[in-house]
Amino acid sequence: METKKIESLEQKEKKEAELLDRIRRSAQGAVPPESLQPEKIEGLLSDAAIESRKRQKKKGISSLSRWVGAAAVLAFAVTALWQTGRLSKETESPDRVTQADRRESSALAFASDYQEVYDALYETFYQEPAAGSGAGYVTLEMAAKDTAASLGNYSSTNIQEPGVEEADLVKTDGTWIYLLGEDGTLTIVKADPKEPVLESVLTLEGGPELQVHECYLDGDRLSVITSTQSASLSEEEGVYQMESGTQTTLSTYDLSDRSQPVLMGSVTQDGSYETSRKTGDYLYLFTSYAPRIADTWEASDLSPRVNGAALDAGSVYLPEHLNTDSYLVLSSVSLEDPDTVLDTKALVSGTTNFYVSAENIYIANEVQGDAGVSTELVKFRYEDGAITGTAAGLVKGSLNNSFSMSEYEGFLRLVSTYYDEDWNEYNALFILDETLSPAGSIQDLAKGETIRSARFLGDTGYFVTFRQTDPLFSVDLSDPENPRILGELKVTGFSSYLHFYGEDALLGLGYEADEETGAVTGLKLSMFDVSDPENVTEKDRLILSGVTWCASLDDYKSILIDPEKNVFGFFCDSRYLVFSYQEDQGFQTELIYDFYPDQMGSQGGNVLMDESNSRGLYIGDTLYLAGPSCVIAFDMEQDFQETGRLWLKEN
Amino acid sequence: MEHLTELVCQAKTGDAHAFALLYQEIYLDLYRFALYTLRHPQDAEDAVGEAVADAFSQIRSLKEAAAFRAWMFRILTAKCRRKLKEYGKKTVELEESLPQEDRDWSEDLDVRRAFFALPQEERLILSLHLFAGYSSRETGRLLGLPAGTVRSRQSRALRRMEQLLS
Numbered sequence: 148m149e150t151k152k153i154e155s156l157e158q159k160e161k162k163e164a165e166l167l168d169r170i171r172r173s174a175q176g177a178v179p180p181e182s183l184q185p186e187k188i189e190g191l192l193s194d195a196a197i198e199s200r201k202r203q204k205k206k207g208i209s210s211l212s213r214w215v216g217a218a219a220v221l222a223f224a225v226t227a228l229w230q231t232g233r234l235s236k237e238t239e240s241p242d243r244v245t246q247a248d249r250r251e252s253s254a255l256a257f258a259s260d261y262q263e264v265y266d267a268l269y270e271t272f273y274q275e276p277a278a279g280s281g282a283g284y285v286t287l288e289m290a291a292k293d294t295a296a297s298l299g300n301y302s303s304t305n306i307q308e309p310g311v312e313e314a315d316l317v318k319t320d321g322t323w324i325y326l327l328g329e330d331g332t333l334t335i336v337k338a339d340p341k342e343p344v345l346e347s348v349l350t351l352e353g354g355p356e357l358q359v360h361e362c363y364l365d366g367d368r369l370s371v372i373t374s375t376q377s378a379s380l381s382e383e384e385g386v387y388q389m390e391s392g393t394q395t396t397l398s399t400y401d402l403s404d405r406s407q408p409v410l411m412g413s414v415t416q417d418g419s420y421e422t423s424r425k426t427g428d429y430l431y432l433f434t435s436y437a438p439r440i441a442d443t444w445e446a447s448d449l450s451p452r453v454n455g456a457a458l459d460a461g462s463v464y465l466p467e468h469l470n471t472d473s474y475l476v477l478s479s480v481s482l483e484d485p486d487t488v489l490d491t492k493a494l495v496s497g498t499t500n501f502y503v504s505a506e507n508i509y510i511a512n513e514v515q516g517d518a519g520v521s522t523e524l525v526k527f528r529y530e531d532g533a534i535t536g537t538a539a540g541l542v543k544g545s546l547n548n549s550f551s552m553s554e555y556e557g558f559l560r561l562v563s564t565y566y567d568e569d570w571n572e573y574n575a576l577f578i579l580d581e582t583l584s585p586a587g588s589i590q591d592l593a594k595g596e597t598i599r600s601a602r603f604l605g606d607t608g609y610f611v612t613f614r615q616t617d618p619l620f621s622v623d624l625s626d627p628e629n630p631r632i633l634g635e636l637k638v639t640g641f642s643s644y645l646h647f648y649g650e651d652a653l654l655g656l657g658y659e660a661d662e663e664t665g666a667v668t669g670l671k672l673s674m675f676d677v678s679d680p681e682n683v684t685e686k687d688r689l690i691l692s693g694v695t696w697c698a699s700l701d702d703y704k705s706i707l708i709d710p711e712k713n714v715f716g717f718f719c720d721s722r723y724l725v726f727s728y729q730e731d732q733g734f735q736t737e738l739i740y741d742f743y744p745d746q747m748g749s750q751g752g753n754v755l756m757d758e759s760n761s762r763g764l765y766i767g768d769t770l771y772l773a774g775p776s777c778v779i780a781f782d783m784e785q786d787f788q789e790t791g792r793l794w795l796k797e798n
Numbered sequence: 799m800e801h802l803t804e805l806v807c808q809a810k811t812g813d814a815h816a817f818a819l820l821y822q823e824i825y826l827d828l829y830r831f832a833l834y835t836l837r838h839p840q841d842a843e844d845a846v847g848e849a850v851a852d853a854f855s856q857i858r859s860l861k862e863a864a865a866f867r868a869w870m871f872r873i874l875t876a877k878c879r880r881k882l883k884e885y886g887k888k889t890v891e892l893e894e895s896l897p898q899e900d901r902d903w904s905e906d907l908d909v910r911r912a913f914f915a916l917p918q919e920e921r922l923i924l925s926l927h928l929f930a931g932y933s934s935r936e937t938g939r940l941l942g943l944p945a946g947t948v949r950s951r952q953s954r955a956l957r958r959m960e961q962l963l964s
Contacts, residue, residue, distance in 0.1 A: 162956075162960070163952075166956050167924075167927070167956070169905075169909050170913055170924070170928055172906060172909070173907075173909035173910045173913070174833070174834060174910075174928070175906075176906060177829065177833050177834075178829075179825060179829035179843070180839070180843050182847065183825060183829055183847065185818045185821055185822040188817075188825075189815055189817070189818035191851075192814035192850070192854050193814040193815075437884075547942075570861075613944075641944075658944060658946070658947075660944070666945060666946050667944045667947060668946070695946055695950035696950040696951065696954075
């Protein structure tokens with residue numbers, strides 16, 4: 148099945164070097180604009196320096212805190228009383244608390260009106276452009292990982308938190324496969340091992356510019372999240388104003404007749420799509436809205452519209468310290484009434500990671516300050532559509548992804564990586580109580596290493612740090628004030644995704660690395676025996692040396708995993724890999740499906756199926772690879788032989 | 799050209815001229831880096847401008863004068879990533895906004911078009927290599943990726959470009 152084009156390493160390197168040279172040459176014609184010429188810059192900086200000095204005198208603030216203070220410090224409290232309580236607690240144990248001394252009292256309070264929001268944003272971001280906002284540091288979203296629930300005899304989207312559903316590109320209910328296409332379509336396929344049948348293709352409403360994100364399936368209802376760019380011209384006293392922005396729409400379709408889905412209702416909210424969750428009948432939609440800040444408050448537009456109506460300023464949480472001029476907008480919709488927004492709240496903040504437990508939404512936002520990177524946390528409680536901000540906090544360092552957070556019995560546990568003054572990396576585990584005040588922590592772990600993955604189960608946490616080898620740490624969290632490292636297992640390579648696999652076993656998907664250099668040498672599967680967290684062992688491993696990178700491992704929803712069915716699969720370069728695990732035989736490679744040699748697989752050099760547009764799923768004993776170009780069926784009982792294929796697109 | 803360490807010391811006292819001299823040495827690469835990563839001349843201009851303002855205000859946190867170049871690129875990378883993240887949400891397409899210069903050889907333009915057709919992250923990784931002079935290890939550190947991953951993405955990006963150019 149695996150034919151690989153042979154090209155000598157030398158040839159490849161030579162070709163690459165040539166192309167790199169061509170790119171470099173192509174850039175020589177790019178001349179920086181006038182404004183970036185060194186003399187212009189010098190003039191600008193001189194002015195800014197003078198301005199800044201003037202301001203310091205006036206306000207009596209040290210220059211350092213003026214420059215970067217805004218970005219570095221952030222703390223919220225729901226009420227001033229609560230804040231007072233927390234501050235005193237922090238004072239008692241200063242070394243356990245991250246940057247506690249730098250927290251200032253500020254409330255997670257609603258804005259009184261948009262003028263207040265405007266003033267705060269204008270002052271922070273627009274008044275003196277050269278002063279900037281400190282380094283607004285946002286990492287590319289590194290996707291996370293986790294749990295596939297198996298309901299009935301078919302797979303479902305791999306999610307992080309049991310009971311909290313997540314949207315995806317492909318869904319199945321065991322009979323049908325639903326696929327969202329980048330071209331703005333919803334395709335419904337009747338699953339059949341021998342002959343999958345195309346039932347219908349629906350063009351989603353929203354026009355040719357529609358961007359399709361993800362969907363939820365709930366019985367006969369399918370809710371699709373899409374977004375559009377809009378631009379409109381408005382006229383006021385003879386002055387034309389061009390307005391543009393992104394709107395995100397949640398459209399719910401009735402699927403009673405799969406050949407003809409019918410739109411039941413939709414809601415629209417300003418902002419680009421961030422993420423969403425669903426519990427029961429309630430869907431929660433998160434978007435990022437960019438207000439228009441002009442030189443005057445009158446000319447600015449600060450209120451995000453939700454279903455056409457401007458959000459009341461009283462629903463906007465305005466932190467005292469701002470690090471971005473965008474808002475996170477959170478809305479809830481009941482599937483029973485898909486035309487109506489139940490509740491909306493906004494928070495003036497960016498977001499690096501979202502974590503949603505069964506009761507709470509945690510917004511983590513990484514900010515760069517003079518003391519290094521820290522992560523702000525804001526907690527919203529949600530229930531039956533109602534969303535309420537309840538607490539805020541701050542920890543040092545940055546989070547690897549959403550799996551670095553876990554809520555258990557009211558406590559939030561998280562692991563972060565940070566740098567000390569000399570740029571040495573360290574890692575820490577923090578436990579925060581219900582008010583996001585520090586309860587306990589373990590700090591300065593694994594110097595020089597970075598957290599690559601984490602997973603929590605009840606009172607125990609596991610996380611992997613990496614430099615040249617992979618210590619898998621196990622932590623006892625049963626006493627939130629005194630978390631304790633139980634063990635540290637050193638193995639080669641590192642896991643970038645962890646998943647509990649049956650009782651007492653933890654599956655690590657990641658890479659093998661050279662012990663000397665830390666260079667990645669292949670894909671590695673590890674099965675850890677965690678029956679005794681103090682003595683974790685790696686009981687089995689499988690290394691595939693031809694592999695250098697698997698995008699799926701950074702995108703947990705693209706991983707098919709079901710320990711009960713004993714199957715897991717994911718995309719790796721241009722292949723789809725399927726494995727199982729036997730206690731006595733270790734890992735079994737079930738399928739390596741290579742898209743390259745197959746004519747259908749590639750078109751103009753682009754693999755038509757990859758983690759960004761396709762999924763592996765199973766129904767009964769059939770594995771399906773489903774993507775925009777085709778659906779392929781494999782018999783899981785017969786060595787994963789291909790049994791049927793449906794073309795969705797002419798090639 | 800005065801000594802680097804000296805200039806950095808002066809810049810730390812708020813000397814805009816010293817900072818501008820440091821900047822002069824690398825600004826072509828800074829701009830090209832931003833342009834190739836972001837594809838928008840206007841956004842590239844903004845990103846470099848913002849990075850410069852931040853750098854000047856934070857230069858006291860720079861420990862090693864020799865690391866000035868890498869440090870500037872780190873700040874600029876953060877700016878560019880922020881903009882890329884915004885694009886991800888907006889899907890702005892630019893194409894026609896390619897700057898027109900005298901050196902309008904079709905070869906260069908083709909190469910640039912092919913480069914601009916790459917996904918965000920691949921552009922960023924290649925730009926770090928080409929204009930910032932980062933090794934795959936340094937890039938990996940900056941982006942939180944294993945060095946091997948950086949190399950494989952780089953190779954993949956170049957493969958894609960080759961296909962586009964052929």
